[in-house]
Amino acid sequence: ETEYIIVDPLKPDQNALKKGARLLQQGEVVAFPTETVYGLGANALDVQAVKKIYLAKGRPSDNPLIVHVADREQLIPLVKEVPEKAYDLIDKFWPGPLTLIFPKSALVPGEVTAGLDTVAVRMPKHPVALALIKEANVPVAAPSANASGKPSPTEGKHVWADLNGKIPLVLDGGATKVGVESTVLDVTGDLPLILRPGGVTREELQSTIGPVEYDPGLTEKKVPRAPGMKYTHYSPEADVVLITGEAKERKEKMKRLFLHLTQEGKKVALLLSEETQKEMTGQIVPYYQEVLGSRQDLSGIAHRLFSAFRNCDLSGAEIILIEEFSHQGMGAAVMNRIRKAAGGVQDAPLTIDMGDLDD
């Protein structure tokens, strides 16, 4: 009962867009591509439609949604005010992978914001998303189109795997470009705070508006300000172990842990950089392996990360060893997602005493 339509991402078929737009107007949900990840959209002003999003995803209702707009005119009715800094950011980064937090207007239902008095808004940089929102002529509330708990979908087939039978329509516009979700930035206070690192880097934000900090809740044992960041999101079925340290150290740790786990009969997948893969060639034969790209190319790593997690699960692997990357630039988003997938597990699975590994 889920219709699946493949559309040209640059010149999407008008009939497909009209079909999607009509569904949105009728209070239905539609999955569509954005430049970051696929979204599951509904009319943000229709409470019943918004509830269908939470139902289809199995999403906890205390996790607010991002409202997607196609132009600036659509933003104004949703917010009480637009802070000065937000104007500069909108000029520079919209359309694009930047979500801004605003004080919400009375128009936005509490179901969208999970009862908060702020609303998250972004203008996606994807022809299909923009045309769909324009055609529907409503602001579109959309979380990532994965089943709650799964990695965000970066291809139409990921949406299909998670939501087939639960939603009326998937628009497949191919693989998304960025691969990780948008940066969520709170500009309602004096000091802008990154609530979720994403497709726009802290460095890029700072070059436009000056000092920007990360929400302390992202790293310290405090409650994060973006409710969604408290969940162990983005995690594959397999256990994920983050391998840390300098390049040489990572390679040795990975090899040692791989051999140990394999001896125990575990099916072990490796997600690694091109450089590490080259150095390990011929030394071990993993159950499954994916090269995420060169260490230098953090955008490439971001682009491939979520589909690599899903591919590991499809391979039947039980444990995924993934190496640490730079935390600079896009590395901040990449490492945030990897850490969340690993759930704090580093250098050895919880079930193994590191002492076992000394040889």
Ligand code: TXA
């Ligand atoms: O790239 C993206 O942002 C994708 C595409 C589809 O646009 N969407 C996405 O939505 O990742 P979602 O629902 O998976 O993540 C939204 C994040 C959550 O962490 C949520 O808690 C946070 O934004 N958020 C939403 N509204 C908020 C608010 N008013 N205050 C603080 N955080 C908010």
Ligand code: MG
């Ligand atoms: Mg999500």
